[in-house]
Amino acid sequence: MIPPGGIEGVNLREALEERYLAYALSTIMHRALPDVRDGLKPVHRRLLYAMRLLKLDPGAGFKKCARVVGDVIGKYHPHGDQAVYEALVRLAQDFAQRYPLIDGQGNFGNIDGDSAAAMRYTEARLTDIARRLLDGLDEDAVDFRETYDGEDREPIVLPGGFPNLLANGSSGIAVGMATSIPPHNAFELCEAAQHLIRNPNADTRALLQFIKGPDFPTGGLLVDDPVGLLETYETGRGSFRVRARWAIEDLGRGQWVVVVTEIPYQVQKSRLIEKIAELLMARKLPLLDDIRDESAEDVRIVLVPRSRNVDAALLMESLFKLTDLESRFPLNMNVLSHGKVPMVMGVRQVLREWLDHRKAVLIRRSQHRLDQIEHRLEVLDGYLVAYLNLDEVIRIIREEDEPKAELMRTFGLTDVQAEAILNMRLRSLRKLEEMEIRKEHDKLSAERDELKALLGSEARQWTRIGKDIAEVGKAYGPETPLGRRRTGFSEAPGHDVEDLQQAMIEKEPITVVISDKGWIRALKGHQQDLSSLAFKQGDKLKLAFHAETTDKILVFSTGGKFFTLGADRLPGGRGHGEPIRLMVDMEEGQDVVSAFVHKPGRKLLVASDEARGFVVPETDVVANTRKGKQVLNLTAPNEAVLCIAAEGDHVAVIGQNRKLLVFPLAQVPEMGRGRGVRLQRYRDGHLADAVVFDGAQGLTWIDSSGRSFNRSLDDLADWRGDRGQAGRLPPTGFPRSNRFGTPGL
Structure with missing residues (x-):
């Protein structure tokens, strides 16, 4: 009942929940997520079905894409023509689809990111793979439903005679969920499916003996570890690290360039080259001198190094770090189970549901064929009766008012048999030879027995499915141009992060x-x-x-x-x-004691003003954060006052009290952190300076006038002792500043 004024009051929250849920479900089920059984979204399914009705089979001629798009939006998919055409174009692009479902003629775009020509210029037809997906539609293999306007019917799902979901992958963003599935090698999927048929309890690890990883249409190299691969395929979530394929091309006379022949999936080549050129202009790729695009049909990107002495692997590592020559492709196998329930599946469950669908299709097609045979055998039995009693049959038809009922009564025929005899043309009478009828009857009877045996045995059904899958695997095996694996495998070179950072600095x-x-x-x-x-x-x-x-x-x-x-x-x-x-x-109040260039492998002697110190490997003191790394532990008010290179075998220490002590470096322990040990003892005062020197070359110091003095260990016999002693006044000529004056770090 319409309220007064035509305005009906509704609860805003309930209205929003109801309508948003309807929108979300529509997006999830009818737009964004593929069906696990045929790997297609509704728009792709409708495209293939419309092309089949237009008789655009693999061997037939091409038709304009505008004709296909018109049929799709007019009969099945009431959306924009451009959106439908873009979906058609993608199904035809060999750099987007691992196994294209549409054979395109004309400009269908390229890997540079250029769009396809308008639909009025391009033409299309189905590929053999699309035929396998559609095979069985006329044999009651799947259920149909009414189209949006109720005037036609469309399949809910395709029979799916090809492992399309994993072979071609899929991506889409729904409401509150998304899907991202990379393409895989069809031969490997068929092998894994056959193994799952033979061993229904096989786990993901067993299946990965056959499925090596994604197989992208643009090739490239996978650099993931097997452990991470197993977890990714078990859970249905993860990502794959893909790198460009490259090789060194020798130009002679020591000159060389790097040639990139394959780039990661879904990376636009023109944008990639543009990005590298920008980094080159910004001087963020100091190892690279120039980049050229020499691509024709195949990808060929030439990278010219700064000099012949550049490490090619390090050059590529710097490019992998900064550009899309290395990318991560996400895996999120969020699909529709049985066309109704969105869920994230592992690779085993995806194959399991595809195989179960193939079994359901086989049973329905077999039952459909069996029904046809039963009907034909019934008709043949009637024909045989008519042949044996031809004159009487003709008389009944000519003379009786109700020939159908009379035929049924006279010869004990069924309604179907009598109808078939009555519908028979006169010209067919010459063909009604008993031997031909019996021959066809025997042939169909044998086929009927086979079908009944098939329908009555699950083992026979799985054997038939296994043979069908083996035939697909053979058609797209590794020896075929389309079936050979394109994406290879590689280990990421073990370059240090430090080397990479340096490689990216001029x-x-x-x-x-x-x-x-x-x-x-x-x-x-x-x-x-x-x-x-x-x-x-x-x-x-x-x-x-x-x-x-x-x-x-x-x-x-x-x-x-x-x-x-x-x-x-x-x-x-x-x-x-x-x-x-x-x-x-x-910290506030602290000051710089020393600063120097880091030299890996060197050792340092650090000491506090109370002459406590130790030797520390320089690699251990490198700090990775702004907070720094505490190495020398101190007790207030003591401070660190010394950091020198520990290169030599003796240490000379002098205090503010002008006492000099020389002792072997071996007496100073090597530590990563601590207070250290006492280098020299003072009654009052602090450490003034220290130096590590080679005993064979003697101790050197420089006075305030710049004159250099050198004393051998024999000359320093009176000052030599053990660590921690007090020492004695230095030799004549030692600076009054109590500093050795030798070059520092």
């Missing part, structure tokens, strides 16, 4: 300058004269050293912490630089 000489108040900057080039450098008021030069932009700079603070800075990220030398404590998390 190597240039710099001079690192640190002021007394902890400001840091990098001057271009290796500067020798720093006398003209300007500093903030009250500040001055503390230390300076040469480096490259690819180096790591280690900073040791008075708090006993090491910090790591990338030389390429240091502020430029035009201004005063930036405070180091803003670049790392250095």
